[in-house]
Amino acid sequence: MIFLCPIVWAQKQIDRSQELKIGQVMHDMPVQPVLNYKQSNIDINSFRDKVVILDFFDTFCTNCISAMPKLQKLQNELGDKLQVILVTWQDQKTIEKFFQTNSFLKENKVSLPTIYSADLLRNYFPHKGVPHTAWLYHNKVQAVTHSDFVKNENVEKLYKNGFIKLPLKSDFNDGLQDANLLIQDEIIGSVDISKYKDGVETIGIQIKYDSISNLQKTNFYNMDILGAYTGALSKIKKPSFILKDERIFWNVQDSSRFKYFKGAEGVNEWLVKNGICYERSDKIKRSEAAQAQIILDDLNAFFGLKVYWTKKELPCLVIKKLKGEKKAVSPLKSDGGVEGTGVLAFMIDYQGNYPPVVDEVDGKMNIQIDDYSSLEKLNQQLKAYDLVIIAEKRPTEVLLFEQVM
Incomplete structure (x- = not known):
């Protein structure tokens, strides 16, 4: 259910009164x-x-x-x-x-x-x-x-x-200009899609109504293009699976513009070259899902893309009811496990080393799984619930990127 998980750690309120900026002399520090x-x-x-x-x-x-x-x-x-x-x-x-x-x-x-x-x-x-x-x-x-x-x-x-210019990492959006400085009364609507902004925190899609300017503000900053699309799509339809690489199909000239593929450069280096920012102001106030569709339309028009959910037959792991005679098992735990086969499918997907998982049981029982290391180990544990996981092909929901221009 999560497309992207940036590493940001919760901390107490941050005091910036002693912050040192680039170009400032370092204080004489105690050891x-x-x-x-x-x-x-x-x-x-x-x-x-x-x-x-x-x-x-x-x-x-x-x-x-x-x-x-x-x-x-x-x-x-x-x-x-x-x-x-x-x-x-x-x-x-x-x-x-x-x-x-x-x-x-x-x-x-x-x-x-x-x-x-x-x-x-x-x-x-x-x-x-x-x-x-x-x-x-x-x-x-x-x-x-x-x-x-x-x-x-x-x-x-x-x-x-004796000096160097490198992209600024700022977790406080210091690179953003104060939007309130604009003469909002003269704005009917606007949309701006730009490159990576130095000194701006990478945040998800924000859709808020500004009562002062009477404008609906929509923005995101320093996101990869895939993340922008999946973020908007998730506001229209909440996915019930993790978007693994096997579920993304690229019919484009150069997919490395849209998604970071591990290579010689680090993800932040890549993001400086390929990240995008999006800002939109509307007089019309829309629902979050409707505004997300507007974001998709803007991105499609700007990048010459058509991006949509479809189905393709893929190798999968399929959760099924176990056929045959039920064997005696030790008493099952009633808590501490995963709640149902849908959550189990998500948790197996989350391990990262299996093909996409399809749940054909939709069971609501509590399932205790202690070892996700192999398909054999999973099936040993699932016997107690009359369940089995089998590798088969299934029509599976995938995200298709098509270049139309």
């Missing part, structure tokens, strides 16, 4: 408590002649953790020019356990200096989502950006030139 370093504290001021990367993370962020070997490799290669420092709000005990027990970090020999309980640095570089990366050089803030841009060539460029 900070640190792990994975030659001593128990670290003086950031002592690295003024190196490029300093402050990589904010927490132990819940899989994207942060998966990027750490890359940061370690960069540190190993450019140690005379670069100092990477991991930064987290979490306490010493939590971070010590994190490094002691994480086999991925051990395998990749990640041992970067890590500042913990970093309230002061969080105040200097406030953010809602991680990873979040601040660049320092010659005691000045040079960039605040996504971790994708921490690359050898960018470090070398900053070290050589």
